[in-house]
Amino acid sequence: MFIKAPNTKFFCILVVGTLMATSAYxxxxxxxxxxxxxxxxxxxxxxxxxxxxxxLMVLRESGLxxxxxxxxxxxxxxxxxxxxxxxxxxxxxxPEDQAATLKQLQQAAQTxxxxxxxxETGLGMRMEGVEKFPDxxxxxxxxxxxxxVYQIGEAMARQCLRMGIQVNYAPVVDINNNPANPVxxxxxxxxxxxxxxxxxxxxxxGMQSQGIMACAKHFPGHGDVSVDSHLDLPVIExxxxxLEKLELxxxxxxxxxxxxxxxxxxxxxxxxxxxxxLASSLSHKxxxxxxxxxxxxxxxxxxxxxxxxxxxKYFPAGEVCVMxxxxxxxxxxxPEDVGLGIKKINAAIQKGALSWTELEPRVKKVLYAKYHLxxxxxxxxxxxxxxxxxxxxxEVAFLSQEVARRSLTAVRLEKNSFKPLNKSQxxxxxxxxxxxxxxxxxxxxNNAGTDNYYFGYSDNNSVATAILQKIKSGQYERIVISISGxxxxxxxxxxxxxxxLQLIDHIQAYNGGSTLVVMGNPYALxxxxxxxxxxxxxxxxxxxxxxxxxxLLGKIGAKGKLPxxxxxxxxxxxxxxxxx
Numbered sequence: 001m002f003i004k005a006p007n008t009k010f011f012c013i014l015v016v017g018t019l020m021a022t023s024a025y026x027x028x029x030x031x032x033x034x035x036x037x038x039x040x041x042x043x044x045x046x047x048x049x050x051x052x053x054x055x056l057m058v059l060r061e062s063g064l065x066x067x068x069x070x071x072x073x074x075x076x077x078x079x080x081x082x083x084x085x086x087x088x089x090x091x092x093x094x095p096e097d098q099a100a101t102l103k104q105l106q107q108a109a110q111t112x113x114x115x116x117x118x119x120e121t122g123l124g125m126r127m128e129g130v131e132k133f134p135d136x137x138x139x140x141x142x143x144x145x146x147x148x149v150y151q152i153g154e155a156m157a158r159q160c161l162r163m164g165i166q167v168n169y170a171p172v173v174d175i176n177n178n179p180a181n182p183v184x185x186x187x188x189x190x191x192x193x194x195x196x197x198x199x200x201x202x203x204x205x206g207m208q209s210q211g212i213m214a215c216a217k218h219f220p221g222h223g224d225v226s227v228d229s230h231l232d233l234p235v236i237e238x239x240x241x242x243l244e245k246l247e248l249x250x251x252x253x254x255x256x257x258x259x260x261x262x263x264x265x266x267x268x269x270x271x272x273x274x275x276x277x278l279a280s281s282l283s284h285k286x287x288x289x290x291x292x293x294x295x296x297x298x299x300x301x302x303x304x305x306x307x308x309x310x311x312x313k314y315f316p317a318g319e320v321c322v323m324x325x326x327x328x329x330x331x332x333x334x335p336e337d338v339g340l341g342i343k344k345i346n347a348a349i350q351k352g353a354l355s356w357t358e359l360e361p362r363v364k365k366v367l368y369a370k371y372h373l374x375x376x377x378x379x380x381x382x383x384x385x386x387x388x389x390x391x392x393x394x395e396v397a398f399l400s401q402e403v404a405r406r407s408l409t410a411v412r413l414e415k416n417s418f419k420p421l422n423k424s425q426x427x428x429x430x431x432x433x434x435x436x437x438x439x440x441x442x443x444x445x446n447n448a449g450t451d452n453y454y455f456g457y458s459d460n461n462s463v464a465t466a467i468l469q470k471i472k473s474g475q476y477e478r479i480v481i482s483i484s485g486x487x488x489x490x491x492x493x494x495x496x497x498x499x500x501l502q503l504i505d506h507i508q509a510y511n512g513g514s515t516l517v518v519m520g521n522p523y524a525l526x527x528x529x530x531x532x533x534x535x536x537x538x539x540x541x542x543x544x545x546x547x548x549x550x551x552l553l554g555k556i557g558a559k560g561k562l563p564x565x566x567x568x569x570x571x572x573x574x575x576x577x578x579x580x
Contacts, residue, residue, distance in 0.1 A: 029260045029372045039376045040367040052363045053342050055086035058333045062091045069093045073101045079338055080109050087114035094128045099383045102164050112375035116167040122156045129389045131396040134403040138538035140190035140563035141407035146202040148402055153206020155395040160212045162391055164383045166373040167213045173200040173250035174223040179523050184223050186488045190563030191572055193246055197253040204259050216254045218265030221247025233310040239271045261300040266310030277314040288328035305334040318344035330362045404547040409560035410576040412534040420554025421448035428476040432500050433457055434485035439542050443549035457497040464503040479511050484519035484540035494524050517548055525566045556580055
């Protein structure tokens with residue numbers, strides 16, 4: 001497949017048997033070959049019982065302290081030396097700092113650490129100085145672009161390989177069928193089970209083709225909730241047959257395609273398990289009966305973070321570890337107290353609530369995964385910090401540009417076409433929110449001679465009145481408005497100010513032919529149903545600003561479609577195909 005590069009030179013991104021060959025993306029991370037079994041048995045025998053339990057734990061390696069990145073190097077080093085923990089999960093920090101820490105930790109580890117990261121949009125989601133790949137909802141707006149989604153998965157995996165990471169907690173295969181969802185939303189490919197399944201499989205195959213283990217989340221489906229499980233336990237009033245018709249479809253698809261792991265959500269679904277306050281992550285009926293026995297998933301199961309209020313609010317820290325294992329999970333993500341967790345698990349074993357007959361296969365499964373992820377031959381010296389950040393950014397801009405162009409959606413246009421802006425027409429451009437000197441504003445001024453105005457969300461009505469009067473007195477032939485810089489989450493109407501909405505409404509009432517571009521969560525379109533010319537670019541980073549400018553100036557067309565239903569008149573799949 002050939003794609004034209006931004007610098008007009010052509011280069012070939014070769015995907016051998018993309019989406020067809022099975023050997024790479026369905027890599028068996030748990031294959032019991034002679035060499036693998038020899039290594040696994042040798043390591044298992046070298047571990048004390050407590051160290052074997054610690055192999056089932058994933059510890060937070062970094063985080064935020066008063067808004068600044070903090071790497072818990074000394075704390076994790078102590079846990080590595082004291083318990084021989086099995087895995088760590090990276091969060092905030094620069095790539096260089098993270099690489100230095102990883103090198104030290106792997107050198108000190110008796111058993112090589114499985115390094116994980118929660119990087120749904122690549123390492124830029126967590127690491128300073130690294131650009132993010134587009135959100136999954138943005139990709140969900142593209143038509144028939146599995147090959148591009150696959151390539152993004154490949155590129156994410158190459159970032160992980162460069163950093164010494166083996167597991168990426170992605171993709172999200174939740175179906176976002178609740179506009180009020182406070183935590184999934186833009187992280188999902190959308191509301192259609194087929195799009196979510198197809199793109200979920202594609203990005204997973206891309207990651208695993210490079211030897212990085214992908215992780216489907218959040219089983220059995222976190223899309224239809226109105227509560228954030230970080231803060232409390234969401235309740236879903238659906239039966240198993242209802243879940244099987246929708247939420248479980250993408251999970252079954254990625255399982256069949258060979259994904260290596262799954263993350264279990266903290267959800268209450270009383271029609272399947274009515275135990276009060278018992279999250280699906282702690283429920284034997286979900287993890288063992290549904291996931292393992294009924295669906296037949298054989299890979300690793302990770303709990304969602306055990307410090308989240310969806311479980312921590314209702315059960316003590318150490319007890320949560322016991323309950324997670326009793327439910328049938330393999331790996332415990334971010335337990336709050338490693339020592340207490342091990343102590344409680346040992347007590348449960350002594351009481352007969354857990355047994356080594358159950359736990360030994362799980363420890364060995366983790367070790368088999370480590371073997372096939374290359375951790376039987378670790379070489380921390382490979383984490384080279386020379387040009388590290390630039391290497392991690394190498395593929396982001398080009399692939400993001402492709403997504404921006406394919407996802408741009410013309411929701412509504414007069415006569416189903418758009419006349420490009422040019423200097424022969426007097427045009428006003430109003431930017432609402434976002435950076436005051438945006439790429440879009442500069443491009444329109446330079447190429448179409450627009451008079452530019454800016455209104456921020458903290459500006460008051462007097463500023464709005466002054467802008468409205470200038471636009472009305474300017475005798476403009478055309479008016480273009482963009483709205484950006486608003487929250488990706490739906491709370492408080494995406495934090496779009498009432499003054500901003502009122503100004504936009506007044507301009508639309510004054511000039512019914514105005515064009516509005518929504519640069520963010522498409523659900524925000526519900527505020528602008530009166531516009532006859534309505535576009536949505538799902539993000540407002542520079543590459544998306546440039547893409548919108550190119551469309552308005554007639555350099556490119558639009559071919560995206562809404563990945564979710566916004567209103568009855570703006571349903572899923574709506575989007576005109578506008579040619580260049």
